[in-house]
Amino acid sequence: MFPQRLDAPQAYGIAKAMMDGFNRHYRLFRTESARAKHRFETADWHGQQRAQRERIEFYDLRVKECVRRLEKEFGAGAQSMDVWHQIKLHYIGLLVDHHQPELAETFFNSVTTKILHRTHFHNDFIFVRPAVSTEYIENDEPAARPTYRAYYPSRDTLNATFYSVIENFQLQREFADLARDTACVVDAMRSRIDKVKLRANFQIQVLTSLFFRNKGAYVVGKIINGFNEVPFALPILHDDDGKLFIDAALFGEDDLQMLFSFARAYFMVDMEVPSAYVQFLRSLMPRKPRAEIYNALGLAKQGKTLFYRDFLYHLKHSSDKFRIAPGIKGMVMLVFDLPSFPFVFKLIKDYFPPPKETTREQIKAKYLLVKQHDRVGRMADTLEYSEVAFPRDRFDDALIAEIEKYAPSQLEISDRDGDGQTEVIIKHLYIERRMIPLNIYLQEAFDTGLSDPRAHQQMERSVVEYGNAIKDLVAANIFPGDMLWKNFGITRNGKVVFYDYDEIEYLTDCNFRRVPTPRNEEEEMSGEVWYTVAPHDVFPETFGPFLLGNDAVRAVFMQHHGDLLDVDFWQQHKERIQAGHVYDVFPYDPERRFHHAAH
Numbered sequence: 001m002f003p004q005r006l007d008a009p010q011a012y013g014i015a016k017a018m019m020d021g022f023n024r025h026y027r028l029f030r031t032e033s034a035r036a037k038h039r040f041e042t043a044d045w046h047g048q049q050r051a052q053r054e055r056i057e058f059y060d061l062r063v064k065e066c067v068r069r070l071e072k073e074f075g076a077g078a079q080s081m082d083v084w085h086q087i088k089l090h091y092i093g094l095l096v097d098h099h100q101p102e103l104a105e106t107f108f109n110s111v112t113t114k115i116l117h118r119t120h121f122h123n124d125f126i127f128v129r130p131a132v133s134t135e136y137i138e139n140d141e142p143a144a145r146p147t148y149r150a151y152y153p154s155r156d157t158l159n160a161t162f163y164s165v166i167e168n169f170q171l172q173r174e175f176a177d178l179a180r181d182t183a184c185v186v187d188a189m190r191s192r193i194d195k196v197k198l199r200a201n202f203q204i205q206v207l208t209s210l211f212f213r214n215k216g217a218y219v220v221g222k223i224i225n226g227f228n229e230v231p232f233a234l235p236i237l238h239d240d241d242g243k244l245f246i247d248a249a250l251f252g253e254d255d256l257q258m259l260f261s262f263a264r265a266y267f268m269v270d271m272e273v274p275s276a277y278v279q280f281l282r283s284l285m286p287r288k289p290r291a292e293i294y295n296a297l298g299l300a301k302q303g304k305t306l307f308y309r310d311f312l313y314h315l316k317h318s319s320d321k322f323r324i325a326p327g328i329k330g331m332v333m334l335v336f337d338l339p340s341f342p343f344v345f346k347l348i349k350d351y352f353p354p355p356k357e358t359t360r361e362q363i364k365a366k367y368l369l370v371k372q373h374d375r376v377g378r379m380a381d382t383l384e385y386s387e388v389a390f391p392r393d394r395f396d397d398a399l400i401a402e403i404e405k406y407a408p409s410q411l412e413i414s415d416r417d418g419d420g421q422t423e424v425i426i427k428h429l430y431i432e433r434r435m436i437p438l439n440i441y442l443q444e445a446f447d448t449g450l451s452d453p454r455a456h457q458q459m460e461r462s463v464v465e466y467g468n469a470i471k472d473l474v475a476a477n478i479f480p481g482d483m484l485w486k487n488f489g490i491t492r493n494g495k496v497v498f499y500d501y502d503e504i505e506y507l508t509d510c511n512f513r514r515v516p517t518p519r520n521e522e523e524e525m526s527g528e529v530w531y532t533v534a535p536h537d538v539f540p541e542t543f544g545p546f547l548l549g550n551d552a553v554r555a556v557f558m559q560h561h562g563d564l565l566d567v568d569f570w571q572q573h574k575e576r577i578q579a580g581h582v583y584d585v586f587p588y589d590p591e592r593r594f595h596h597a598a599h
Ligand SMILES: Nc1ncnc2c1ncn2[C@@H]1O[C@H](COP(=O)(O)OP(=O)(O)OP(=O)(O)O)[C@@H](O)[C@H]1O
Pocket: 325, 326, 327, 328, 329, 330, 331, 332, 333, 334, 335, 344, 380, 432, 433, 434, 435, 436, 437, 482, 486, 487, 489, 499, 500, 501, 502
């Protein structure tokens, strides 16, 4: 019921306290993101990784704080429905002229649903859709930096323009040779602009904040000429002498998609108007959902909210059924999908067959570890949801039977919200991008026959990429635990990504061992493992038999990644990480590098 008069005295106080709670959250989030610049300038790589990890927790902490305050000062949970309506209207009033209204609405939802719980709240109390527009928000304060700057070079001044683009970031560390670097950037652009006529609107637009992640800082912008727009990104790194240099020039949507991949850690970006950044980035990557862009900027709760809205919208406009996901079923996860929707839904089973010795809590801890860790483009990000309701008539009966059998504690089938529709409510689930499981992808190549050159190439690329994926994980201090093909998937652009996290360990926690020499014939002839194995022992020599049954696969693997079967490979990486070394991970092809690092 829409209140005609805002006459509840507590309503404004509650709305204002909620807004204060959000503003405090965004101030802290932004400060931490802005500090990334200093950490980059001072080469504080461990600090950067720690901050990336810790910032993820900020949101939940602030929501909890706010809930506590509302309960203590206002007895918020005991307020009537009428008061809650008024709180929302006051809050909408406070959002006018706010610079992050969409995030503030989501914060309102998080706090409200915590206070009112599922049973009590109604969609009228929260923001199911945005109430306040994010279009054309500008920060008009005198000292405010705009979202992006425009530069108007001619053909002759391109070099000088890029020079000032970089200088305008005022990085407090010297470049080894910035003129050399900008010349390389212009050179890389040459093929794109040499033969085209430069139109009246020829310009370069550059986001005013740098994007920081791990050991890199990225300039992000676009080149506009006539009706054409070309996105670009310039990674800035430290060389061996501690001087800065531009490592590559990335152009086009595909390059940018790789940089902003869901399988990488979130960026640190100092933004007053995040929606304006999202809008700009969306113009660079029109196919990337806004949810993923918010995620990549570290605004994960907003990403989650938008994803869910997109999902409900998709459900309304589709008619297919949820089904058990294709591929080999998991022992700990029950995985299902909706064919028309490019994501999978994973729930933790209630019990696990041997040899799995794990618990729901341990599995959740591993998924959290991955969320907080640098995923180096090789581990899929997951969105975690609780109490998700799906329409029952969209569920395949076989899938319901599967959930009833393996995860009954997670399932409720009822009409909880009383709207006359039966729903399947899943207590806890992870949602992640759907990929083609590598075992299926390889099987496709085998089925075609490896004498077919394309099938052979598909197999070869998969095996090489699989090894590369493991090596990137190793560099990020991750031992995947279960390296079977089925635990990896192929993404849209042919990258291999890992998605089975229940046996993941830090590399530095593992003991890499050689298989001991048998002491007698009995041990030698034994088909079983006759030596004692402690929980964190890993025997790289033994990987082969599991992975390399196929001769053609074996040949490719041994040629490119034979070192993965060698205990020394693992041990050396472990020692370097223990000694404090942070490996570089490049979110672009090494061939794209200008190769200045060694100069
Ligand atoms: N992101 C994904 N895209 C496509 N298929 C997936 C994805 N995640 C999981 N699957 C499918 O679901 C199966 C089980 O998933 P997952 O490996 O996460 O479960 P698990 O129980 O941890 O497995 P394991 O028994 O190896 O421990 C996979 O083998 C694959 O077929």
